[in-house]
Amino acid sequence: MSYQLLKENIRRNVNFSDMQIDEICSFFNTKTVKKGEYLLTQGSICKFEGFVTKGCFRIFIIDTKGNENILYFAAEDWWLIDTDSFMNQTPSDLYFQALEDSEVLIIQKADKERLYDQLPLVEKLFRIMSQKALAAWQKRLIRNHCLTAKERYQYFLNTYPNIASRITDRQIAGYLGITHEFLSKIKSKSLKN
C-alpha cells in the first residue's frame, strides 16, 4: 500500500482517528513519473500538492544567470509543494524534476479546498506541517550565513545520508549554493586530512 507512508506521515503531525486519516487519503491519487520528467515547470500554475512514496525529486529554480539553484530534494516521505504558486495560483518560479523513476500521491487544488470544507480539522494538520517547515527553513538560512561551504556540505551528508548517496555532486552543489567545481575541491581537500 503506497498510502501507508502518507498515513504515518500525517499521524506524526496530528492525533486523528483512523477514519479521518483514511478520508484525507481518499483525496489523493497515485501518479508515476519517469526519471528526468517534470511535474511542474517554471511559468505554469501549481494546481496540486504531492507526497513522494517512491523515488526522488529535485525542486529547483533557474536564476537570471542560468544557474540551477536547488531549493530542496524530495525523496520518500517528503512533500512536493510550491507553497507560493499553489496558494496564490500565480505562475511558478520552480521546476519539480524526478531524479529517479518515482511515485507521488497527488491532491488537486480544488480537492484540497473541498477537503478543508468537509473536514475542518485538516486545517490543523497543514498548520502544523507549515510551521515545522517554516522553522526548518529559518534554520537553513542561519546555516547558510554562519557556516562555510565545507561545513554545510558535511551537515548535508550527516543529515540526509539517504538522499546524498542517491544524487550527483552537481545536485548537491546546487543545493549548497556553490559551484560543482568548488565542491569537488572541498572533497579532495577533505581526503588529504
Add this chain to the structure above:
Amino acid sequence: MSYQLLKENIRRNVNFSDMQIDEICSFFNTKTVKKGEYLLTQGSICKFEGFVTKGCFRIFIIDTKGNENILYFAAEDWWLIDTDSFMNQTPSDLYFQALEDSEVLIIQKADKERLYDQLPLVEKLFRIMSQKALAAWQKRLIRNHCLTAKERYQYFLNTYPNIASRITDRQIAGYLGITHEFLSKIKSKSLKN
C-alpha cells in the same frame, strides 16, 4: 486603539466576522518594551507570540564565532515569533531585542491553545499565515544564493524602506549575512556610479 492594526492584519489573511476577530484579539495583552530590552533570550523557552504595534525589534542569533546574525526585523504590523521554540517548547536559539521603545500585543502559549479549542477557525488563520511566511523564507534563501551582497542590499532598501531608514548599517549587514565593513564598502562604491 492598538488592536486596530492586529485586526486589519488578521482580516488581510482570512474572512472572519467582526465578532470572531474581536474574540481572537481578546486573547492578546499589551506589553511595552524599552529600547535595548529583550523579550526573549537564547536558552529560554518561548512561551508567547507577539504582534508589534509600535517600535521595532530585531530577531537574531549569536553563532559559534560570536557573530550576531539577524533573522528578521519586526516593526509595526509584523509578528514576533520563534516558531520552533514556541511549537516544541524547547530552549530558544534566538534573541528578540527592541531597537526602539516598542509596544507588542502578546498571546501566551496556554491561551493560544485555549483559542484553538474555543474557535477552531483560528487554525485556518495560522495555517495561512505560516504558509505565507514559508513562501517568503524560501524566496529569501533563493535570493541569498542567486544575488550578490550588493544586490541583496538594494533589494532590502527597496522592499523595506521603512525599516531600513530606522536601523543602523550594522544591523542591515547582520541581516544580509555580511560584515559591516563590507557593507560600508558597497555603499561607497555605489556612490561613485
Add this chain to the structure above:
DNA sequence: CAGGATTGTTGAACTTGTTCAATTTTTTCC
C-alpha cells in the same frame, strides 16, 4: 556641552569561492 561609547569608513593582506578550459571518469542507452 563634554566625553565615553557606539557606529561608520578606509586600506592592506588574506580567505573563500568562481570562472573557464582541459582532461579523466562514470553513466547511459542502443
Add this chain to the structure above:
DNA sequence: GGAAAAAATTGAACAAGTTCAACAATCCTG
C-alpha cells in the same frame, strides 16, 4: 559492449567577501 553524453577533477587567474587595525563621525547621557 561500445559510443556518446554527463559528471567529476584539476589548475590558473580572478572576484567577492573577511579580518584587523586605525581613524573619523555620530549619538547618547550625565
